[in-house]
Amino acid sequence: MIQDLMAGLDEAQAAFRTEIRALLSQERVRESAARIAAYPPDTEAAHLDVRRWLGAEGLLAPAWPAQYGGRGLGAAEAALVTEELTRAGIPDDVQVLSIDIVGMMLLHEGTETQRKTHLPPLAAGEQIATVLFTEPECGSDLSALRTRAEPDGDGWRLYGSKVYNMKSRYGEFAVCAARTTASPVPMHGITLFLLPLRSPGVHVEPVPSLGNDTFNLVVIDGVRLTEADVVGQVDDGWRLMNELLQLERTGVDFHAKARRLLDLVLDRAAATGRLSDPAYAVPLAELDAKLHAAHALAWQQVARLDAGSPDPVRSAMAKWYASEQARPVLDAGLDLYGLDAALTAWDGHAPDGGLLEAGYRMGPSHRLASGTSEVMLYLIATNGLGLL
Known part of the structure; x- marks a missing residue:
């Protein structure tokens, strides 16, 4: 059992942790955790009832405002959710990707339309969002990414490949980094887009890994996106990616x-x-x-x-x-x-x-x-x- 090291929590935060632990100690959650642990090698945890149960109580994204499915709390409560999910044996990959990274980025940098569209289903545990940064020839050095967004009328068409991403086979959309402007400075000219993963032109296939969960290869072939799909500002992706990584x-x-x-x-x-x-x-x-x-x-x-x-x-x-x-x-x-x-x-x-x-x-x-x-x-x- 994870030791109680959180003596610095205030009374409300301690009560919040108690509430989470009470829900995660329910028999239905223990049974779900046991089923997940016994998944065969070709099955991985993605859309889980446990996440919906937490979402119904506003416990998946507690730091988000109530209108988006949260409780208007803070980073401490969000961190407690991640800790307690792990303590209960519930995989946290979807939580980290959908809530802690993509959701928080949209909360801070997204438009109001993007927030209203995407945050409530994420907070309810009904949808999954992923991150598409790493490429076959671009790992830790994201400034070397080659996925390109070619101008097309009032929008762009995306072309490229992303690899070693998690849960994209189950995700509804992803934050995808693409190059919108050619520049001699590799960090310049990168834009973040919201890419619908189930669109024509998006091919997702599993990449075997040592872990129980697979990686994915995502090939993007001419998907058309518009200004409404841009996160933040055009060509400002490098700054946003670095801010996102701090959340992670x-x-x-x-x-x-x-x-x-x-x-x-x-x-x-x-x-x-x-x-x-x-x-x-x-x-x-x-x-x-x-x-x-x-x-x-x-x-x-x-x-x-x-x-x-x-x-x-x-x-x-x-x-x-x-x-x-x-x-x-x-x-x-x-x-x-x-x-x-x-x-x-x-x-x-x-x-x-x-x-x-x-x-x-x-x-x-x-x-x-x-x-x-x-x-x-x-x-x-x-x-x-x-x-x-």
């Missing part, structure tokens, strides 16, 4: 996943009497302390978002530190579980439902998602320390 890089979700795994390992160590053995107790105590530190760093970024003053360097620090804890936690679990750690949820005899084995397959993604660890260290070294 608090480290809250990375910490929550590592915390859940470590709690399983600690429970196993206690049940087998290993916590009385210094060979196990000392490294586990060190990992526990590091996750306390990761949690504190992540919630500092949540506080900055709440205050309207996100810090890209400190966000990079929080994301890097939290995501780097996954690997040593998994190694500790392998040491403790032994060969049982290799049993999958589909074997039928895996301890803890095969969560450790699934965690091992997902482990590399912690250091890659939301910006690689190397990119985070580069941001810290250059923008923070002025070393390069």
